[in-house]
Amino acid sequence: MVTINDIAKKAGVAKSTVSRYLNNGSISSETKKIIEAVIEETGYMPNTFARSLKAQRTNMLGMIIPRLSSASTNEVLEGVDAAARELGYHILITNSDQSKERELANIQTLAKQKVEGIIMLAREITNEHEELIKNTNIPFLLIGQRTEGIHSIIHQDYEAGYKIGQYAVELGHRHFLYVGVPEYDKAVGVERKKGFLDAVSQHEGTRVDILETEFSRSISYEKAKQSLPKTKATYIACATDNIAVAVLKATNELGYSIPGDFSLSGFGGYDATSYVTPTITTVGYPYRNLGEEAVLKMHKLITKEAVPMLSELSNSLLIKQSTREFKKNRKGFLFT
Amino acid sequence: MVTINDIAKKAGVAKSTVSRYLNNGSISSETKKIIEAVIEETGYMPNTFARSLKAQRTNMLGMIIPRLSSASTNEVLEGVDAAARELGYHILITNSDQSKERELANIQTLAKQKVEGIIMLAREITNEHEELIKNTNIPFLLIGQRTEGIHSIIHQDYEAGYKIGQYAVELGHRHFLYVGVPEYDKAVGVERKKGFLDAVSQHEGTRVDILETEFSRSISYEKAKQSLPKTKATYIACATDNIAVAVLKATNELGYSIPGDFSLSGFGGYDATSYVTPTITTVGYPYRNLGEEAVLKMHKLITKEAVPMLSELSNSLLIKQSTREFKKNRKGFLFT
DNA sequence: TTGTACGCGTTATCAA
DNA sequence: TTGATAACGCGTACAA
Numbered sequence: 001m002v003t004i005n006d007i008a009k010k011a012g013v014a015k016s017t018v019s020r021y022l023n024n025g026s027i028s029s030e031t032k033k034i035i036e037a038v039i040e041e042t043g044y045m046p047n048t049f050a051r052s053l054k055a056q057r058t059n060m061l062g063m064i065i066p067r068l069s070s071a072s073t074n075e076v077l078e079g080v081d082a083a084a085r086e087l088g089y090h091i092l093i094t095n096s097d098q099s100k101e102r103e104l105a106n107i108q109t110l111a112k113q114k115v116e117g118i119i120m121l122a123r124e125i126t127n128e129h130e131e132l133i134k135n136t137n138i139p140f141l142l143i144g145q146r147t148e149g150i151h152s153i154i155h156q157d158y159e160a161g162y163k164i165g166q167y168a169v170e171l172g173h174r175h176f177l178y179v180g181v182p183e184y185d186k187a188v189g190v191e192r193k194k195g196f197l198d199a200v201s202q203h204e205g206t207r208v209d210i211l212e213t214e215f216s217r218s219i220s221y222e223k224a225k226q227s228l229p230k231t232k233a234t235y236i237a238c239a240t241d242n243i244a245v246a247v248l249k250a251t252n253e254l255g256y257s258i259p260g261d262f263s264l265s266g267f268g269g270y271d272a273t274s275y276v277t278p279t280i281t282t283v284g285y286p287y288r289n290l291g292e293e294a295v296l297k298m299h300k301l302i303t304k305e306a307v308p309m310l311s312e313l314s315n316s317l318l319i320k321q322s323t324r325e326f327k328k329n330r331k332g333f334l335f336t
Numbered sequence: 337m338v339t340i341n342d343i344a345k346k347a348g349v350a351k352s353t354v355s356r357y358l359n360n361g362s363i364s365s366e367t368k369k370i371i372e373a374v375i376e377e378t379g380y381m382p383n384t385f386a387r388s389l390k391a392q393r394t395n396m397l398g399m400i401i402p403r404l405s406s407a408s409t410n411e412v413l414e415g416v417d418a419a420a421r422e423l424g425y426h427i428l429i430t431n432s433d434q435s436k437e438r439e440l441a442n443i444q445t446l447a448k449q450k451v452e453g454i455i456m457l458a459r460e461i462t463n464e465h466e467e468l469i470k471n472t473n474i475p476f477l478l479i480g481q482r483t484e485g486i487h488s489i490i491h492q493d494y495e496a497g498y499k500i501g502q503y504a505v506e507l508g509h510r511h512f513l514y515v516g517v518p519e520y521d522k523a524v525g526v527e528r529k530k531g532f533l534d535a536v537s538q539h540e541g542t543r544v545d546i547l548e549t550e551f552s553r554s555i556s557y558e559k560a561k562q563s564l565p566k567t568k569a570t571y572i573a574c575a576t577d578n579i580a581v582a583v584l585k586a587t588n589e590l591g592y593s594i595p596g597d598f599s600l601s602g603f604g605g606y607d608a609t610s611y612v613t614p615t616i617t618t619v620g621y622p623y624r625n626l627g628e629e630a631v632l633k634m635h636k637l638i639t640k641e642a643v644p645m646l647s648e649l650s651n652s653l654l655i656k657q658s659t660r661e662f663k664k665n666r667k668g669f670l671f672t
Numbered sequence: 673t674t675g676t677a678c679g680c681g682t683t684a685t686c687a688a
Numbered sequence: 689t690t691g692a693t694a695a696c697g698c699g700t701a702c703a704a
Binding site: 359 | 680681682683684
């Protein structure tokens with residue numbers, strides 16, 4: 001490896017002179033030329049590690065994500081990436097593969113790597129998490145979920161659920177099937193559902209059946225295929241776009257028409273909802289923006305600026321082809 | 337920041353003893369206990385930077401990808417991630433946003449970070465790339481594309497194209513529309529297409545029209561919507577699954593039926609092709625495996641083991657619902 | 673403007 | 689088993 005010392009020797013100057021050339025610039029134009037030539041010739045690149053060691057700054061941000069192959073995660077990552085580039089941070093991405101143990105291990109790894117801050121896209125925060133986070137003493141930012149005492153950015157999940165619920169009721173539907181995820185996920189499993197239920201229950205004579213499934217498309221598909229023939233609902237509200245796409249697939253297989261037999265909606269605003277037929281009504285979540293905001297907030301945390309413990313990102317209803325006014329469906333069910 | 341020195345002082349031993357505790361272990365059980373206690377109490381974590389500086393090893397691999405929000409890229413990343421964890425590497429992911437300048441800048445960045453190897457998922461390799469790669473003198477691996485003189489892992493794109501072409505001809509189709517991407521992409525734009533054309537031209541009396549589009553779904557959708565009403569083809573071969581999904585969407589909008597009016601196929605085997613209706617015939621590419629193989633090969637490169645310059649990954653035809661035997665379609669076109 | 677000397681946190685060598 | 693010391697590559701007082 002070619003070091004600053006090699007350059008100094010070849011150029012016949014002290015290494016501090018080379019260092020000055022690299023950083024400040026208080027240097028004569030002659031020596032500048034010489035050093036330039038030598039660097040060009042050798043292809044020298046400063047060792048960021050040694051630099052960080054000295055400067056006590058790594059310019060690195062750690063990111064922990066539950067999985068790599070998720071549309072929402074990747075949009076978040078895009079935002080993180082863009083904002084990080086802007087602010088001069090490098091991102092160390094670690095994948096926890098939905099495992100709590102790996103999540104904890106990743107926090108440790110990132111701490112050892114001396115990242116300046118950790119941004120985590122999580123499902124669930126346990127006491128172990130909290131303890132470890134306190135121990136590492138590195139600025140920590142949670143996104144997508146909230147936890148008392150930890151800086152967080154969240155989506156307005158309750159509001160999103162409420163919007164969909166209200167919209168569905170206004171369309172005239174009275175009997176709903178909510179296809180949700182387990183409650184260990186506070187944002188999606190609890191808040192989003194709660195918003196929906198609250199909105200619907202505002203109106204008398206409504207009824208909501210709950211079908212609990214997982215985030216996985218294949219599992220949702222299987223569950224939907226079993227349950228749909230039995231339901232008397234006319235509106236199916238899915239907790240995520242992925243689930244909605246899976247349910248749509250199931251209705252296709254079963255020979256139902258959307259929105260003829262059921263109205264269908266999701267949450268998220270993934271690209272996928274625009275490329276199926278019919279396109280799926282959903283709530284657009286600003287995932288990319290979430291990533292950008294996360295880095296901005298983290299930067300403030302690192303530079304000790306004042307930031308609120310909790311930030312919320314708003315979202316908006318996107319009406320597509322999969323929902324329509326309540327009519328008696330072909331199954332002959334009519335709300336009475 | 338708590339360092340090895342702090343631990344040493346608190347434990348009343350020399351820092352070299354602490355270091356030994358951390359690494360080898362040749363240490364008395366008494367001092368071991370003391371050190372353990374102090375580390376536990378302080379939450380000390382070794383500074384990976386200082387360690388790397390000393391060891392001249394960073395255990396980091398650099399990864400350059402064209403964009404974050406791509407299904408194939410993410411599958412590759414999953415494979416990379418898994419294999420890297422296995423071998424003890426950390427991955428520094430950089431996004432080039434499809435820009436050549438950023439790609440070059442990322443190579444520099446990673447070189448400065450002293451990653452031990454760079455894996456790049458590229459579209460096109462220019463002379464500038466080659467020169468920079470030689471200059472940095474870091475093991476470099478190209479995946480998805482090949483370039484003379486650079487280690488590469490590629491898909492059997494020609495063979496994949498040939499498989500689809502042969503399959504389409506065997507179904508009885510004679511008039512094809514190939515929806516492709518520009519030829520600057522050697523793997524997809526050239527090889528894949530060439531395989532298809534070669535297979536089709538084996539049979540006399542066949543004809544292929546070419547529609548050139550981009551990788552983007554939205555652009556492909558627009559182009560398809562314009563061109564489909566004019567085509568006389570009965571089989572539409574799309575260069576990627578994304579394009580196929582976009583074309584399917586366009587056919588839906590235009591009122592055509594798949595596979596009634598057109599047979600349709602893609603390449604890639606993305607999840608998305610299974611969640612649209614009809615499911616789309618495609619060629620399954622082992623993206624995850626590509627990622628794993630990349631890390632394995634890179635590891636060999638780093639440890640100076642012998643590796644072939646070029647490796648190829650095979651793929652297989654996945655027949656779904658979107659293709660069927662040639663019949664006169666509703667537009668009344670018949671090959672004569 | 674330039675050079676000397678030191679320290680960043682760690683590991684490895686060598687004596688003790 | 690333990691401790692003192694040098695070294696990794698770099699930046700920076702400080703002196704020249």
